[in-house]
Amino acid sequence: MTDEPSVPSDRDDSDGDGDDDADADELTLAQFHEASQREGRPVLTAGAVARTLERSHDEVSEQLDHLAERGDLERLSVSTDPVVWYPSELEDLTDKERVVVFPKRREIVVDRPDQFTRAQLAQFAHLEDGNGEQGYRYVVRPEDIWQAPHDSFEELARTMRQALGQRNEQLEEWVRSQWDRAHQFRLTTHEDGYTVLEAKSPEVMGNVARQKLDEEHVHAPISETEDWVREGAEAAIKRILYEAGYPVQDHRDLESGEELEIDLEVSLREYQQTWVDRFAEAGEGVFVGPPGSGKTVAAMGAMAHVGGETLVLVPSRDLARQWADTIQEYTSLGPHQIGQYHGGQKNVRPVTIATYQIAGMDRHRSLFDDREWGLVVFDECQHVPSDVYRRSTHLQSRHRLGLSASPIREDDRQKEIFTLVGPPIGTDWQALFDAGFVAEPELEIRYVPWGDDEQRNAYVSAEGREKYRIAAENRGKIDEIRYLLSAHPNSKALIFVDYLEQGRELAAALEAPFVSGETRHHERRRLFDEFRRNERDLLVISRVGDEGIDLPTADLAIVASGLGGSRRQGTQRAGRTMRPAGGALVYVLATRGTREEDFARRQLQHLGRKGMTVREQTVEPEREREDDEAADEQADAEAAERDSGDAAEGDVVDESEPETEPDR
Numbered sequence: 001m002t003d004e005p006s007v008p009s010d011r012d013d014s015d016g017d018g019d020d021d022a023d024a025d026e027l028t029l030a031q032f033h034e035a036s037q038r039e040g041r042p043v044l045t046a047g048a049v050a051r052t053l054e055r056s057h058d059e060v061s062e063q064l065d066h067l068a069e070r071g072d073l074e075r076l077s078v079s080t081d082p083v084v085w086y087p088s089e090l091e092d093l094t095d096k097e098r099v100v101v102f103p104k105r106r107e108i109v110v111d112r113p114d115q116f117t118r119a120q121l122a123q124f125a126h127l128e129d130g131n132g133e134q135g136y137r138y139v140v141r142p143e144d145i146w147q148a149p150h151d152s153f154e155e156l157a158r159t160m161r162q163a164l165g166q167r168n169e170q171l172e173e174w175v176r177s178q179w180d181r182a183h184q185f186r187l188t189t190h191e192d193g194y195t196v197l198e199a200k201s202p203e204v205m206g207n208v209a210r211q212k213l214d215e216e217h218v219h220a221p222i223s224e225t226e227d228w229v230r231e232g233a234e235a236a237i238k239r240i241l242y243e244a245g246y247p248v249q250d251h252r253d254l255e256s257g258e259e260l261e262i263d264l265e266v267s268l269r270e271y272q273q274t275w276v277d278r279f280a281e282a283g284e285g286v287f288v289g290p291p292g293s294g295k296t297v298a299a300m301g302a303m304a305h306v307g308g309e310t311l312v313l314v315p316s317r318d319l320a321r322q323w324a325d326t327i328q329e330y331t332s333l334g335p336h337q338i339g340q341y342h343g344g345q346k347n348v349r350p351v352t353i354a355t356y357q358i359a360g361m362d363r364h365r366s367l368f369d370d371r372e373w374g375l376v377v378f379d380e381c382q383h384v385p386s387d388v389y390r391r392s393t394h395l396q397s398r399h400r401l402g403l404s405a406s407p408i409r410e411d412d413r414q415k416e417i418f419t420l421v422g423p424p425i426g427t428d429w430q431a432l433f434d435a436g437f438v439a440e441p442e443l444e445i446r447y448v449p450w451g452d453d454e455q456r457n458a459y460v461s462a463e464g465r466e467k468y469r470i471a472a473e474n475r476g477k478i479d480e481i482r483y484l485l486s487a488h489p490n491s492k493a494l495i496f497v498d499y500l501e502q503g504r505e506l507a508a509a510l511e512a513p514f515v516s517g518e519t520r521h522h523e524r525r526r527l528f529d530e531f532r533r534n535e536r537d538l539l540v541i542s543r544v545g546d547e548g549i550d551l552p553t554a555d556l557a558i559v560a561s562g563l564g565g566s567r568r569q570g571t572q573r574a575g576r577t578m579r580p581a582g583g584a585l586v587y588v589l590a591t592r593g594t595r596e597e598d599f600a601r602r603q604l605q606h607l608g609r610k611g612m613t614v615r616e617q618t619v620e621p622e623r624e625r626e627d628d629e630a631a632d633e634q635a636d637a638e639a640a641e642r643d644s645g646d647a648a649e650g651d652v653v654d655e656s657e658p659e660t661e662p663d664r
């Protein structure tokens, strides 16, 4: 079934004027616009207009002539095709903002939105695509409404009307139902200090909460609409009700532990201030913004707001050092107030930065318990390892802030992040790119770790060209590609390989067709056509012998191999290697610590000089591990735990690194 767009809002009302006195049967320019929006094209044949408006072909042809005589439409005859029509003011129209709502799909397509509209849209919708040609496509998902930063539905409805330029009953009705869902339950703090789960009505308490929760979570009912929550069960309750489609509003009095005066020595940008304000209102949340958008600096704003001792959890030691430097640079805190806690040093101070690695270990549990942290910051929180997740559920009583450069994914991590850390707080990324705060990358080189030791060892003992092939075929790239595809869920993607074997392996792993020199011509054409018509969104393509092929355009291109090694390498090749499908966002994968990495670095400098925006990103092994040493440490700890059980954990001796006493 098709989703009829609602009557478009045209802020300049260009299609309304002058038609009021038209004859009832006469085709108006406004109706032509309506037809073209339903068809999704500005240029229409008479047949298309007749079909869309449910009129006869002859009648419509006559009326189109009439409109052309009035100068409202232009006709264009193409020798082999039927005559097409388009509005005379098409040129002007392209400068105007147009908003089309598809209420059933809950999609909003906006042409040339201004900053204001985009800011409004970002409050209740999620930007799916922002490619200049088709305008911007927003989707309103339940969680966008659950997390909308408004105090009442009326406020949210006002934002929607401002953004859409009109009222859309059908969409508003759906939004209201989602809003209501998200306001059925809340957690509060009783004056005696314990937590209470409150429901809006006895029905929802009985039919939802009391069905889903048991004595593990609640002690006893207090009233028809209130339950007394067991200490430590808050996160579980939030997760269970979220999964049942009823996100819980968290209105507990948050503990802030020891006070710590923190002054910011930088002024926040407007959007950073908005993030901090939204965090301050909710006491929790995740700042979601592209790399370099200032999440770390905004986190200092959140620290200053809380004014309490802070624990920062980060994925690697390098990041811990960077955080320590940044905190010193941008706040009034001095080195004696900032501690790092990881394989290298173990200092617990009013602001402590620890790695997830350490935080996940039982014997370092004191990190969480030593101080009453007022705020816990989870950096790169889409990768919070599950052991840290388990251990930090009791942090539910403190302020929590997550930072993430990846749009939060639609898998179950979303639930974990929502319940562990808080709802996403973001800004329309395109607005940040447009405003020049962040450069939209044209190309990103990602240094990927080895997928398994077998390949790593083979690389070490191989020679010459063989080394290139092994690095190129690194199986770690499969996971990386999966990750990139999931981070861009609505993009059409092409994956390029230089080795047939790798192409076949990838195609099998991703369940996508593999197009190579061996693919018959008509089959190749069929696959490319399907890709062009949006019937497919993923192809793996070998470029061996395919220099001249006419590739379909894609939103995303991933170059899985093709860096260096071959006789034809050189600058010219590199340009083509790295920019295989015009206009697409390109990721080039290079295996860490191999010749691919060197080659990529060299080309990066070259492309950078040519004015391209290039970004480098190092992928952590398995995304969560800190480094080999820390991984060994973890393995030791796990083995020790297995051998001796929890009781002996205090006796585990860390042989790889002498344990420094936490300084308190």
Ligand SMILES: Nc1ncnc2c1ncn2[C@@H]1O[C@H](COP(=O)(O)OP(=O)(O)OP(=O)(O)O)[C@@H](O)[C@H]1O
Pocket (backbone or CB within 6 Å): 266, 267, 268, 269, 272, 289, 290, 291, 292, 293, 294, 295, 296, 297, 298, 405
């Ligand atoms: N309000 C500000 N005033 C001046 N400079 C700022 C401000 N916010 C951020 N910056 C600068 O922008 C750069 C990126 O900021 P930051 O490190 O906070 O971004 P990020 O989003 O955390 O990036 P990443 O995801 O790469 O960690 C830094 O060099 C920082 O100094």
